[in-house]
Amino acid sequence: MTPFTTLTAIAVPLDLVNVDTDQVVPARFLRMPRASGYENYLFRDLREANPDFVLDRPAYRGAKILVAADNFGCGSSRESAVWALAGFGLRAWIAPSFGDIFFENSFKNGVLAIVLPGDRVAAIRALLAAKPGTELTIDLPSQTVRLPDGAVEHFEVDPFRKECLLAGIDEIDLTLRYEKEIAAYEERQREDTPWLG
Amino acid sequence: MGLTLYEKIWNAHAVATGPGGRTLLYIDRHLLHDGSFHAFEALRKSGRKVRRPQACLATPDHYAPSGSRDTIADPNLREKIETLAANASAATIRLLPIRDERQGIVHVVGPEQGFTLPGVTLVCGDSHTSSHGALGALAFGIGASEVAHVLATQALWQSRSRKMRVTVTGSLRPGVYAKDVILALIAKIGAFGGTGHTIEYAGPAIRSLGIEGRLTICNMSIEAGARAGFVAPDDTTFDFLHGRPLAPKGADWDRALARWRTLASDGDARFDQEVALDAGELEPMVTWGTSPEHGTRVTGVVPDPSREPDATRRASMEKALRYMGLAPGTRLEGLPVDRVFIGSCTNSRLEDLRSAAAIVRGRKAVVPALVVPGSGLVRRAAEAEGLARVFIEAGFRWGEPGCSMCVGQNGDLVDAGQRCASTSNRNFEGRQGKGARTHLMSPAMAAAAAVTGRITDVRAILPE
Ligand code: SF4
Numbered sequence: 001m002t003p004f005t006t007l008t009a010i011a012v013p014l015d016l017v018n019v020d021t022d023q024v025v026p027a028r029f030l031r032m033p034r035a036s037g038y039e040n041y042l043f044r045d046l047r048e049a050n051p052d053f054v055l056d057r058p059a060y061r062g063a064k065i066l067v068a069a070d071n072f073g074c075g076s077s078r079e080s081a082v083w084a085l086a087g088f089g090l091r092a093w094i095a096p097s098f099g100d101i102f103f104e105n106s107f108k109n110g111v112l113a114i115v116l117p118g119d120r121v122a123a124i125r126a127l128l129a130a131k132p133g134t135e136l137t138i139d140l141p142s143q144t145v146r147l148p149d150g151a152v153e154h155f156e157v158d159p160f161r162k163e164c165l166l167a168g169i170d171e172i173d174l175t176l177r178y179e180k181e182i183a184a185y186e187e188r189q190r191e192d193t194p195w196l197g
Numbered sequence: 198m199g200l201t202l203y204e205k206i207w208n209a210h211a212v213a214t215g216p217g218g219r220t221l222l223y224i225d226r227h228l229l230h231d232g233s234f235h236a237f238e239a240l241r242k243s244g245r246k247v248r249r250p251q252a253c254l255a256t257p258d259h260y261a262p263s264g265s266r267d268t269i270a271d272p273n274l275r276e277k278i279e280t281l282a283a284n285a286s287a288a289t290i291r292l293l294p295i296r297d298e299r300q301g302i303v304h305v306v307g308p309e310q311g312f313t314l315p316g317v318t319l320v321c322g323d324s325h326t327s328s329h330g331a332l333g334a335l336a337f338g339i340g341a342s343e344v345a346h347v348l349a350t351q352a353l354w355q356s357r358s359r360k361m362r363v364t365v366t367g368s369l370r371p372g373v374y375a376k377d378v379i380l381a382l383i384a385k386i387g388a389f390g391g392t393g394h395t396i397e398y399a400g401p402a403i404r405s406l407g408i409e410g411r412l413t414i415c416n417m418s419i420e421a422g423a424r425a426g427f428v429a430p431d432d433t434t435f436d437f438l439h440g441r442p443l444a445p446k447g448a449d450w451d452r453a454l455a456r457w458r459t460l461a462s463d464g465d466a467r468f469d470q471e472v473a474l475d476a477g478e479l480e481p482m483v484t485w486g487t488s489p490e491h492g493t494r495v496t497g498v499v500p501d502p503s504r505e506p507d508a509t510r511r512a513s514m515e516k517a518l519r520y521m522g523l524a525p526g527t528r529l530e531g532l533p534v535d536r537v538f539i540g541s542c543t544n545s546r547l548e549d550l551r552s553a554a555a556i557v558r559g560r561k562a563v564v565p566a567l568v569v570p571g572s573g574l575v576r577r578a579a580e581a582e583g584l585a586r587v588f589i590e591a592g593f594r595w596g597e598p599g600c601s602m603c604v605g606q607n608g609d610l611v612d613a614g615q616r617c618a619s620t621s622n623r624n625f626e627g628r629q630g631k632g633a634r635t636h637l638m639s640p641a642m643a644a645a646a647a648v649t650g651r652i653t654d655v656r657a658i659l660p661e
Contacts, residue, residue, distance in 0.1 A: 017513045018388050018488045022625040027604045031260070031273055034235055045627050069509045071389035071422065075625060077324040079235065079340035097389050100358075100424040101324055101338055108342035122509065158356055159217025171342075172245065175350040178221055181213040182352055185223050186249075195445035195453055196225050196317065197251070 001110045003168035007091055008137040009064035012054055013125035019068060020075035021102060025084045027076075038080045039087030055088070059132030067125050067136075068095040070118065073102025082109045092138050094145065096121050107161045110168065112140060114155045124153075140166060199463025201360050202429050203395050206335040206460075210318050212352055222355045224347050226312060226334070228303040228321035229255035229290065231277045232606075236322060236344035237284040245349040247288040252351060254312050254443075255285045256293040258302045259606045261599030263569050266296055274607055288348075301572025301598040304328040304542035308412060309572055311441025315430035315457040320347055325542050325622065327418040330427030331411035332434055333460050335395070337425040358424065359469040361394040362462075365402035367477030372656035374552060375410030376544060376620070376639035378402070379417040380482035380492040382474060388490040391423030394470065397462060398428045402476035408437040409548040416543045417622050420489035429461045481655055483529050484624045484637040486517035491624070493529065495642065495654045501525035520626050521634050522614070529652050532636075534618045536611060537566040537647040538629070539640050540596070541603035541621035545571030547578050549620065549640040554584040555660055556644035562592040566647040567609065569596035593647065605630050618646035 029041040047053045054060065066085065072095040073081060082105045085093070091111055096118035098106075106113040116124075124147065128134050137146040140162060145153040164171060175182075190197055200208075212221040233255070240247070247253070260277035262269055269275040278295050285292040293299045293306060300306070304325055307313040315333035320326060322344040329336035339347070347353055365378060383390075396418050403411065411428045418426025428434075435454060438444045445453040480494040493500070502514035502525065518525065523532075539545070539553050550570065568588050570576035576598055579585050589595050602609040603621040605628075611617045613632025620643045621628075624635040636652060645653040 015509050015512060016516065017510055018490070020488075020623070020625045022623065022628050026627050026631065027606055028631075030232060030606065031277060034238070045631055069513075071392065074388060074422065075324065075419075075623060077322060077338040077340050079342060082340070097392050097422075100392060100422070101340055105340035105342065108340065125509075158219070160215060160219035160354060160356075161217075163216050171354060172243070172346050172349050174215070175221065175346065175352060175354070178213050178215070178352070181221070182223070182350065185212045186351075189223075189225075193453070193456070195449040196314075 001168045004165040011065035011136045012060040012063040013128040014068045021081035024081035038084035042084040066093040074099035077101045079105045199465040201462040201466040225317040226319040227253045231257040231260045231281040235341040239345040250289045253290040263596030298573035305571030311444030328416040330415040333430030359394045361470040362468040364400035367475045374639040375413040377482045379414045384492040389422040391421035396426035409546045499527040532652045535615040538602040538619040540569030543622045544620035553640040553644035554587040560648040562647040563650040566593045569601040
């Protein structure tokens with residue numbers, strides 16, 4: 001996994017609540033192999049219905065940060081939603097709240113998902129809409145988002161996720177280091193709850 | 198201070214503490230389906246093996262055709278179903294294959310087979326895994342990376358969620374069902390009211406529900422933003438499980454039962470949030486928009502976005518109404534529908550089919566209507582007790598088990614612009630097909646829509 005440390009990039013605002021992963025990648029594309037490039041299906045129906053969809057506006061070209069509204073990525077567990085957004089070039093997303101599974105899937109793909117208070121995120125979206133092409137700077141070690149006017153937002157991140165992102169750790173590799181503990185747990189389980197064997 | 202059941206199950210599955218204090222949680226049970234191919238692919242690429250095949254159960258559902266299975270004409274469906282079978286076979290994972298009568302939607306099959314048990318941790322690469330909490334399991338949906346992780350290690354790195362308790366008092370009136378309870382809850386707390394939480398459903402109204410109703414409620418926990426929801430097990434749970442093929446037997450059953458009887462939150466356990474609902478006040482619910490939180494009583498009207506003070510929420514509501522082709526103030530009752538779908542992991546079990554058939558009996562569907570049982574065993578039971586005949590004689594299509602029109606991945610799609618009365622769980626834009634307009638409701642309400650061609654208050658046509 002590519003490590004994530006700092007990022008200065010154009011940020012694009014998406015001013016909708018409850019953006020579900022069915023909208024991010026419509027179900028009819030889920031049968032495609034990952035190698036087909038899920039970015040090709042990103043927001044397919046929304047973009048077809050609206051040629052002026054915010055991700056397609058020239059002023060936001062090259063954006064690497066998405067600033068969304070409440071409950072972004074709710075619904076289906078499809079990790080392809082993260083693959084599509086990341087394949088499009090996004091490396092971080094900021095919202096007041098995320099769908100729990102989408103949030104988890106983000107970190108598994110080296111993407112930083114940042115939760116900030118709703119009024120602050122709304123203010124950032126308003127700023128990005130007023131001045132398209134505005135860049136934000138995200139600094140993971142210091143857990144900050146810096147706005148062009150110098151304002152700094154501090155965010156919380158689970159220390160485990162932070163460490164994995166900073167080092168680009170593969171979680172399965174990490175877990176395999178706990179093989180002894182897992183085996184011991186299974187041994188105990190065979191005694192205590194043999195019917196689960 | 199006492200512990201919640203969530204904490205007890207969690208503590209019993211903590212394998213180790215890792216970096217940043219995160220917990221490595223042991224996973225007892227893993228369900229796989231025909232959409233799980235990405236995870237198998239990732240596993241293969243990394244050269245890793247399935248650690249504990251006996252902890253897994255696989256069955257095709259998303260791509261299972263609802264028509265005849267003698268030959269599967271669509272190569273896309275065939276390929277997905279065959280890929281699952283090949284992946285399962287290579288890893289020696291137990292598979293309920295497409296032509297096996299036990300095949301069905303993973304969330305119907307797990308409980309039905311006794312694979313889902315009280316107190317276990319259970320995962321599946323599907324968000325509606327929350328369903329299995331109905332049996333007192335800690336069950337949650339995961340993405341493809343985590344599926345691969347569980348296949349390889351039988352564990353997952355997790356942080357504790359917050360705890361919410363939803364207490365439902367009173368008793369449901371005729372024509373009001375478990376589906377209405379959960380739609381009303383989501384309308385009340387919102388589609389992200391449960392984000393970051395695990396919900397424990399409690400109270401007399403939950404206790405008096407059978408396992409099927411509890412499954413309906415736990416199923417849609419995710420639509421309230423909660424990754425997991427559960428009901429502490431009781432005699433209803435134990436009676437349901439006794440004798441199921443994969444449930445413990447003999448002396449194991451007695452030992453298991455003794456253990457399961459201890460699975461409850463302590464009286465002085467603390468929850469981060471408490472929500473109360475009075476079942477006796479509920480009416481049949483129906484959704485008007487494109488989020489499960491867009492629910493209202495069937496006697497209600499489409500809300501007016503201009504009354505919404507928050508600009509982003511207002512814009513989202515306006516977008517939803519444009520998509521749904523609805524104007525503020527429109528009464529939901531009487532709204533014509535183009536088709537009806539009865540099925541999905543929310544409402545495709547025998548009790549659901551019974552409540553729908555009770556409305557359909559002696560009437561005819563006036564719009565195309567499809568019933569898809571959740572498993573082959575549900576289908577056979579419904580045939581044995583004459584429910585299938587009720588549907589078929591009324592002009593419904595009687596499908597083979599699977600997800601079908603809930604998500605349309607098997608080709609059962611709602612056409613653009615069409616309005617569908619559906620017993621599924623998501624009214625998202627495009628969920629049942631590009632441009633499809635979904636109204637979520639209970640099976641009885643969907644049956645009423647089928648026989649009248651419009652959204653109808655089922656209480657007006659309930660049998661004596
Ligand atoms: S029935 Fe629908 S919600 Fe349930 S598992 Fe299948 S596609 Fe998902």
